[in-house]
Amino acid sequence: MLSEETVANLAMQFESLPERLGGHIFLSLISLVIGILVSIPLGIWASRHPRLEHTALTVASVIQTIPSLALLAAMVFAWGTIGWVPALIALILYSVLPILRNTITGLQGVDAACIEAARGVGMTERQMLWWVQLPLAAPTILAGVRTASVWVVGLATIAQPVGATSLGNYIFVGLQTSNSLALLFGCIFSALLALLLDGLLRGLETAARLRSPRRAMSVAAGLALVAVSPVLLNLLHRGPAGMAVAGSPDGDAQQDTQPIIVGGKAFTEQYILSQMIKQQLESAGLQVKLRDGLGSTILFEAMTRGEVDVYVDYTGTVWSTLMHRDEVVSAPEMLVETATYLKQEHGIISFGPVGFDNSYAFAMPRKQAEQAGIVSLEDLIPIASELTAGTDVEFFARPEWQRVRELYGVGFWQEGDYGRNVDVRRRRQRQAGRGRRLRHRRPHRRQRSTGPKRPPRRPTALRRHPPSLGPRRP
Amino acid sequence: MITIDGVSKTWDGGRTFAVRDVSLHVERGQVLALLGGSGCGKSTTIKMINRLIEPTDGRILVDGQDVTSVDAVQLRRRIGYVFQGIGLFPHMTVGENVAVVPRLLGWEQDRYRDKIGRLLNMVHLPAEQYAARYPGQLSGGQRQRVGFARALAADPKVMLLDEPFGALDPVTRDSLQSEFKSLQKTLGLTAVIVTHDMAEAMLLADVIAVMNEGRVLRVGTPVDLVRDPGDEYVATLLATPRRHGELLRDIERQADEGGQDHAV
Secondary structure (H helix, E strand, O other), X not given: OOOHHHHHHHHXXXXXXXXXXXXXXXXXXXXXXXXHHHHHXXXXXXXXXXXXXXXXXXXXXXXXXXXXXXXHHHHHHHHOOOOHHHHHHHHHHHHHXXXXXXXXXXXXXXXXXXXXXXXXXXXXXXXXXXXXXXHHHHHHHHHHHHHHHHHHHHHHHHHHHHOOOOOHHHHHHHHHOOOHHHHHHHHHHHHHHHHHHHHHHHHXXXXXXXXXHHHHHHHHHHHHHHHHHHHHHHHHHHOHHHOOOOOOOOOHHHOOOOOEEEEEEOOHHHXXXXXXHHHHHHHOOOOEEEEEEEOHHHHHHHHHOOOOOEEEEEHHHHHHHHOOOOOOOOHHHHHHHHHHHXXXXXXXXXXXXXXXXXXXXXXOOHHHHHHHOOOXXXXXXXXXXXXXXXXXXXXXXXXXXXXXXXXXXOOOOEEEEXXXXXXXXXXXXXXXXXXOEEEEOOHHHHHHOOOOOOOOOXXXXXXXOOHHHOOOOO | OEEEEEEEEOOOOOXXXXXXXXXXXXXXXXXXXXXXXXXXXXXXXXXXXXXXXXXXXXXXXXXXXXXXXXXXXXXXXXXXEEEOOOOOOOOOOHHHHHOHHHHHOOOOHHHHHHHHHHHHHHOOOOHHHHOOOOHHHOOHHHHXXXXXXXXXXXXXXXXXXXXXXXXXXXXXXXXXXXHHHHHHHHHOOEEEEEEOOHHHHHHHOOEEEEEEOOEEEEXXXXXXXXXXXXXXXXXXXXXXXXXXXXXHHHHHHHHHOOOOOOOO
């Protein structure tokens, strides 16, 4: 039997399915369609110009080698916006290579005798293309489209950090909050979607080969059904009253006011904080839209552009990554300086501390610390080279760590960055032979860790200022 | 009907010539064979007639009209073209393949549907049985028949055949050659045929032009050629069928005498 908790969790996951599936289908289908519209004409053109063919294929291959997350982030900066636009463009770029390559291969693979015959019976170049070359290359081109469809559906899952809603939200949130049900949800539905699309395209291939309009029609109907499935799901879920599709205003009453957009970064406390802000604002009668799971820099950029209205950031982060400062100052001083900087440089107002401190600290299991007699960072130096240190993804790149290294000359045997929710304890058991391990962020053990003075990361709620200038201001 | 006047073709700006200063004439209703070994320029010459290859020099007249003065695409639709690769479109049925030129010319469907049926019957592929098949379901000889039907579909007055029987087995080749000959006579076609086979040229052509290294060595009727080869190369080409014929005659004579001599 399923526990009550699991049932509630399941219900919660189903609740967000229409929006996320809808976003995913929107991203995949539109990028695939645009990818086809770009790549096939480009492929036709390239197949006739050997030099262009080489260039086009090289460019497409280079794009393919860019790590997908990096490409997504690059699109955010290139297009100056977050949300579905950069995600869509990145997906289109990814879909180009397989379709382009197969179009060129398909066209060049057409039997030379057919080409000679086509020319010999008096076809124009255009007629040759439409009557002979494209029909004969169609199976190869469609195979490329199928490859692209699988890639695109897979890649759409990682569009969440740039603010596009997709089934990837399940995966990112699931990973960050240790919700394996959410994780599973994301994986299963994106796999099903990929299989379904691939199956439908295979049907189209068969229809083309057998030249059966009836088959083609049923495939088209299937594709249409996939396209509208989120709306159907929504109907099933909420009844006809809940027709509103993802993201659109719920009723007439709210159409004149735009929702306040609450942003959040991609780690546990940020998911909680953004939810808290959302609930607070909603209980005050405001309409709120949540955009959580965003990359740190991307989120700040989004706020400066007015695409996000409020989120929680950290004085230490602003100090080091935005202001590029590395000197050590007291917490109140830093708060004042960062607030001044944000207001003067970016027109963003800081609401002040939210009431808790989020600092980095060195931590290790008490038993091991006692055995080795470690009470301070100095004690750690001689044995650090035997220890493995685990941190979040950015710590080793942060100035705080550089400073610790400079001051203490401490270096670990292995320095690995893990997601914030990777179960470090399990790794420790596996590596029991080495015995000791430092863990980060265990606030209740702070008294055991002694570190250099470092800029504390003090959360500050940010609000764009002056609000009347913000484009999304209600 | 077809006049080739001082035509040359070079691919490298004049250092070497694929075809050099060729002049030929074909009367209406006649068949001209371009005969020679591979690389002699016979295929290049025939392709210049329907402008699949543009000549470097000289001019070609079809039905009194300089081919360069008309649109190449329109020109090709008026000239039936058959070649060794056949080049049937594998994604089209036999019927659709034959209907390609009429469709390109914008004929009404009613006008060409009957025509296609008649053409297929003429090449011994009954339409009701074959029209809906795909080229992949036919034998080599049947495919070449479809190729002929396709070339004839728009009632061309001129046919160009580039080694049309090259890929066929001897029996099929023989029957297709006779079929072509009778079709050509019935329809009064003017044709140019490229071949490397002297026997084929003698069987089909009214006039034979022997080519070597891009030049025409000798032009004449089969009778002229046999009577006076006039050139060593022509004589060599004639030697093979002659030897075959003599060999066959010898064997027949022996058979008539009882065939005892060779019994073991």
